[in-house]
Structure formats: C-alpha cells, structure tokens
Amino acid sequence: MRKPIQKIADNIDESLFTIHTFDASKAEQTGYSNYSYWRSTWQMFLKNKVAFFLMVLICILLIFTLIQPYLPYQKLPTEIYLDETTNMQLRNQHPSIEHWFGTNSIGQDLWSRIWSGTRTSLFIGFIVGLFEAVIGILIGAIWGYVRKLDRIITEIYNVWNNIPTTIILVLLTYILRPCLSTLIFAMCITGWLGMARFVRNLIVIIRDREYNLASRCLGTPTGRIIYKNLLPYLVSVIMLRLALAIPAAIGSEVFLTYIGLGLPVDIPSLGNLINEGRILMMSPDLRYQLFFPAIVLSVVTISFYVIGNAFADAADPRNHV
C-alpha cells in the first residue's frame, strides 16, 4: 500500500510522471574545483592585513632607499660637513633643516648615512639569503634524499657546526682584506648550514611517503623527484627562511661590527650606525644618533619577519579552507 504523505503532491501536473530520457553525460557533471594553489595562497596572505600593510611599507622603503641619492637636497653619507663660519666640523648637530636627522660625532649627515646603511645592509641580507637558499637547499636536498651520503654529510655538518664562526671570520679577515665582499663571503659560508639541515630534516620525513615511493617504482630519476615531488612541498618553509634571512643577516652584521670584524667605517651600514650610536647612548641630547638607526632597523627587520611568517602560513595548503 502506497500512501503519499504530503498533499502538495496532488497538485502536480500528470504529464510530469513520464520517464525522462537518460543522458549519461549529465551524470558525470560533478562538482569541479577551481582551486589554484598560488591564488589561494595570495588570497590568504591578503587576508592578513598587518602583513599586507608591512609589505607595502617595505616596498615603499626599498624604492625609497634606491632613489634617495637622486632626490634633491640630499647630502653625501661620507662627507664631513664643515661649519661655514668657523670651518670646524659640524659635530653632533641635532636634526635641523639642513641635516634632517642631524649629524654624527665627526660631522657626517645622519639622514644620508642611514639610508646608505640600509641599502648596504639590505644588499648583504639579500645576497646572503639567496646564497643560503640556493646552496642550502641543494645540499640539504641531496643530504636528505640520498641515503648513502647521509652519514658522511651528517658528520661534516656536526664538525662544521661546532667550529665557532668567529674563528672562521677572523681567519678570513686576515687572509682577505676587510671589506664588503669579505663580510658577505664569510656570512655565506657559515650561514648555509642552517638551511641545509632544515631542508634535510623535512626531506627525510617526506622521502618515504607513498607518492615518492611510487615515483621511484616508476623509475623517475632522482633529480626529477627532488625537483617535482619534494621541493614544492617545501616552498612555504623555504620562503619563510628566506624572509627571515634578512633580519638574521642584519643581526649577524651588528654582532660582527660589535666585535670589530664588521665593515670598515667608511662604508656605512646599520650595524656600524648602531654601534656608533651605542657609544653616545647615555647622554640624552646625543641619543638621537642611536634612535634613528634603531627605528629604521626595527621597521625593516620586523616587516620582513612578519611578511615571511604570513607568507609561510598562507602557503600551507591546510590553511586554504
């Protein structure tokens, strides 16, 4: 016995109760997903207002540091300015119309020094970061993937890691003249270790996952597996480390300058400037010489840090919901 439960069923046209011609293709209309990894990443990143704001800020800052020397009224960073009347060095002048951030203890314009220093520090950071990324990933990937090399590279890593970087830096400073390239070279050859180990740990974890075993069974060459299967998984963490490399490089640079292994004084860098300011820290009216470099440094490092983390979060597919 069949009983319709609802009365609305009665008002329906009789003719509708005929068999519909079956169309097999309509059956295949599934839900389709227009998911695009990079678009989702970008969208997630944009949702983070703070990170987006800082990214815009950093871009403006970068452009500014590059065009600053060509703007009008700019002074030279290493020129010592003399008072016109007395011919004495314009030392420790407070910020004024002439010198927007004031002058330092030997009469150099602080505004231009800071921007020149930022340029230098950012340059160092980018180069070291790039080198770290390329070499670190390369070695890390091979280290993690090729089992036979694991023991050897691990021993090399353990030894290298425990040698104080200071020794290497001091040696290099003696062998090569202290200058910008020496500093960059020194930071590069000690910095790649961290990235390599990091990449290696991740690769060890995913090396034996089923999709990689499947690739190996199909005879995919090692290089291709690394490049197509493993590295895309690592993109988010690699971008994170890259972004963090810049604050790290600036930090190293400050440290090196502090112990006397930094850049020579005639090349301004944020590290130099902080150290110069540090000496004068305790007298209140000279404090500006510490503040301005510190503020610029903080803005730069914090921005890169936040951007890096925000991008890493956005690039994680688990967050793409």
Added chain:
Amino acid sequence: MLKYSLKRLLQSFFTLFIVVSVVFLLMRLMPEEGYFGESFEKLDETQKEAILESMGLRDPLIIQLKDFHLGILQGDLGKSIIYRPKVPVTEILKTKIPYSLSLGLASICISLFCGLGLGILMTRSKGKFWDKIGTGYIVVINAVPAAVYYLFIQLYATNCFKLPILFDVDRPTSWILPILSMSLGSTAGYAMWMRRYMVDELNKDYIRLAKAKGMKNKTIMVKHVMRNAFVPMAQYLPASILFTIAGSLYIESLYSIPGMGGLLVDAIQRQDNPLVQALVLMYAGFSIFGLFLGDILMAAFDPRIKLDQQGGVR
C-alpha cells in the same frame, strides 16, 4: 638502550675529537704577527723566535697535535699564552664560569616558566587578545637583533627605574637587568614553540575522542595537550642548560659582568691558542653531549621512541 647509549657516546667523542683537531689546525693558520700584539715592532727576530718556541709553536704540527690530545686526556688544558700569560686555563675558567652559570640558570628558570606559560595562554586565547599580544612580543624579540633591544632596556630601565648599570655580585638589584634581558629571547622561543606544538596536538584525533568522552576543554588542555606538546621541546633542554655557561657576549659587556661572555671572541682575536682550544672543547662538548642527553630525555617522556632510531644530526 645501554648498547645504543654506548654507541652514541663513542660517536660523540669521535666528533668532538675531530672538531677540536680542526680548530687546533685552524688556529695555527693565523698570522704570526697576531701573537705579539703591539710589541711586534719592538722585538727582533731571535726574540720572536724564542717567544714562539716557548709557546710550542715551532714544533712540527703532528707533535703539537699529539701533545695537545695527550694533555686533554690527562686533564691538562694548558696555560694561557696571551690573555693571562702562564696562568693555567682551568684557573681562568674557574673564576669566570660561576657568574655566567648563575645568571644563565636563573634566566632559564624564568624563561621556562614565563615562556611555557605564555605559550599555553596564547593557545587558550587563540586568535584573541593574549594571542595577539604574545605574537607581537615574539615578533619583536625575534626580528630585532638582540644587541639593539638590550641597549634600549639598559637605557630605559636605568633611567626610569633607577636600576644600577654595573653588575655587582653583592647588590641583588644589579642582577635584575642582566637576567631580564637574557630571559626575553628564550621566553619568546619557548612561547612560540609551545603554542605551535599545542595547536598541532589540538588537531589530532585523540583530542576529538577526549571531547566525545565528555571532557571539558580546559581539562583536555591540561591533561592531554600540554604534556604531549612539551615532549618535542624536551630535546633541547639539556643543551640549553649546559650552554648557560657560555654567557652572553652583549649582556656581559653592557653590564660589565666578569663572565665567560666575551672570552671566546677575545681569545680568538688575541690568538691565545690554548684558551681558544679549551673553550671550543667545552662548547662543542656541550653541544654534542647536550643533544645526546636531550634525546634520552625525550625517550624518557615518549614511550614510543625507540632510541636506535635517533641519532643523526647533533
């Protein structure tokens, strides 16, 4: 377990041996002028030779290496040649270690307490007020180089709170700023990792089951999440404790603390080989054995870990 420990121990000693030997050789690549400092100009050839001879630098390299290792095995770390001439290295270390050690241990206690606490607080209020504040704190501490914020702490704390600038063993208030400065970084580190591990645990299936059992969220946090999240962090704890001896270069110089902080850098720059070698032996030893102890600690916490799968990078 015992067999594994012995094997790790031997591996650790081997690595240590290599590290120390490499450093030994590297130091001997330093230019000879460095051994004399300012008096380089004033001395003539024979005097310089005599001095180098007395430092043992004229013997063949292999002999130097052999003597060095034999010395270590007998517990003799040599005498400082430049930093404090003729003073046994162990004496120098003995006077300096207590300062760095006590400050460091105090700092670890504080940062563990505050860091883990902050991490838990941040997880509990995920996305809300405390999480945002905590994240801001971690960002600033991690991004800005320590040297910079140490300066600002010293500047403002001494001016606003009238805390003393120079460290004095007998004045407790002079301990506050150094310990505080040292704790900031580690607190941020512990907080960040604790939060990350806790959030990872929260997504796991057994937490769902605990919820389905009828457990309150708070109880789940305390009884399941916190304990499980702490396990991966235990790995780094022994090494951190050991490394407190190393002291902080910046803090000790900012507050004039006669500790271990600047010793290594100083020794390297002055090319005081015995001192450098002793320090490297000590620090490398801490690093290598510290991680070994960390692995054992982790295995103690996590019954799943079969120790023979550990090892690897140290």
Added chain:
Amino acid sequence: MKKILEIQDLVIKFNLRGKTLTAIRGASLDLYKGESLAIVGESGSGKSVFTKSCMGLLDQNGWIDSGHILYNDFDLGEFKTEKEWLNIRGKKIAMVFQDPMTSLNPLKTIGKQVEEAVLLHRKLKKSEAKKIVLSILDDVGIPEPEVRYKQYPFEFSGGMRQRVVIAIAVACNPEILICDEPTTALDVTIQAQIMDLLKNLQEKYNLSIIYITHDLGVVAHVADRVAVMYAGDIVEIGLSDEIFFDPRHPYTWALLSSLPQLGIKGEDLYAIQGTPPNLFKEIKGDAFAPRNPNALEIDFIHKPPYFEITDTHKAKTWLLDPRAPKVPRPALIEKLILEGNEVV
C-alpha cells in the same frame, strides 16, 4: 517501542573558502530504544556529519541551519555552549571513531584513558574506578586486563585498539552509541569479531546503536533497521529485511546492485554511472535523478517527499506516487532477492 532520538528536517551547512556547502539537506531520522540502526551511503553522503551534529562535534566552519534534534525534551540543535553539551557527550550519547590507530593518546596508558572516561561520569575512588575499568576491558574481550592496563597504545594491534575505544565509549554508560565506520580500518576477520562484540555489548548495557557504514555486509549482520543516505538526505528507511528484500528507491537498487557477487568469470561488475552532485550548488528535485536511468521528468523539478510503503518502510521517490508509471526492479536486484530468499 519508545522513540528516544528524533531528528527532523536537519539542514547543516559549511563555509569553505567563502562558499557555502550544504552537507545535510533536510534529513529526518528516528531512533528507538534498544535497536540497531544502520546508516549506509557512499563516501561524502554526509553520514558522519549527520551524527556528529548530535554530539556537537561539527567542525568550526559548520553550523546547523535549520531543523531539530529532539532528545529527552532537549533540542540539541539549539545548544550553543560547551556546558550544555557536557550533559550529553559521553553521558548520554557516545561515539566510536573510525581510525583506532590515531584515536588514542599515544603517551598515556590505555588503563588511564579508560579510567578517565569512567571518572568523568561517576564519582568514585581511584581503586573502585580501576575495578570497573578492568571489568569493562574484560567485557570488550581484551585478554589479561591487569597486564594490558599498564600498556601504551602502540603496544596494541588495530583490532585491540578499537576494542579499547569501544571500552571507552561504553565506560561512559551512554544511552546511545554512535559507531562511525568502526570496522573500516580493520581486517575482515577482525571485523566480524568487533561486530559481534558490539552486539553483545548492546544487550549487556542496553544500548541503542547507530552504525555508520558503507559496507552492506556489516549492515546485514547486525542492523534492525537501515537508512540509506545520498547527498545529504535519507532517501529510504525501513527494517533490514524490507530494505534488502523490497528496496524501492532507485539509489537503493543501484547500491545493492554494486555489491560484488560470486558470478561467472568475465561478467561485468555493475557500477553506478556518474558521480555524486556538487553540494555547493542548490539541488533542484531529486539529487539522484541525473544518475538514474529510471528518472521521471518530475524528478528534476520537485524534491520527492516520503512515500510510505508499510508502517516501518518509507522512501523519497516519485516512483511511489500512484500517478507514476510502474517501473520494475532491475533484473540484478530480482536475482539477489531470489538468492537471498533461498538462503533464508
């Protein structure tokens, strides 16, 4: 029989990447005291979501849009705070999850984990609680409970772990037990043991059980009533015999036809053409219509209501309307029913 749980026209939606997905589209279900009800359906039909909503375990991006879940004079669909749910979870409704390998805390002994469940719902001293734990472990068929009490999950096999999970669920002394694919992750031989165990426990502890499964073999073994679910709606529900020997909904026909049968080598296996619909879009009419060779024109326009076949058996299909043409059951189904009758 007394009705203890009544779900009426439940609609559950999820927010995914800014778009709304309707996972449950007006499903209704009744549960009677002491019975075993099985919900069958393919992956993605919404079986888990349906039952999780009864315990407040929906993911954060999901919500109950409309409908009621009536239990003991409460409308569980209206619950907002954790406190309200704490009266239900474990105490009244407990759940056994699918994957025993990850359902237990790896760093706690299983004795402790079962004890937690016991102590959450009873005020007892530790020693008394331990006695209860040991007796429950015995009930679920774990040998040497004294020894196993102190062991960790990784020392147990999959089947044993699932027994522990069942022990935890039962330890809460619930009225309703929801088993979400309890045997899917286990070997076939263990499956039978676990199903027998659940049947025994049902009698001993006077439970009403809801089984979620996509395995019709499991259903035949234990269920009193069967509900067939498709695309977030229950399309047919009836006694176990009625569903197997008198299926009425075209989807049920298709489901039964796709059971692999012992046959002649070289015969094609039946597979339902097409794939389930996209739940992001609003579905007009019967969700199964595009894949149904016997669909009527009206199936594409109006959603069919329940048509009663017997007091206990109803199905949502326009084929049961008196005006519809008589569509016979597929030959494969007739053959199955014949063979089934012979066995009986």
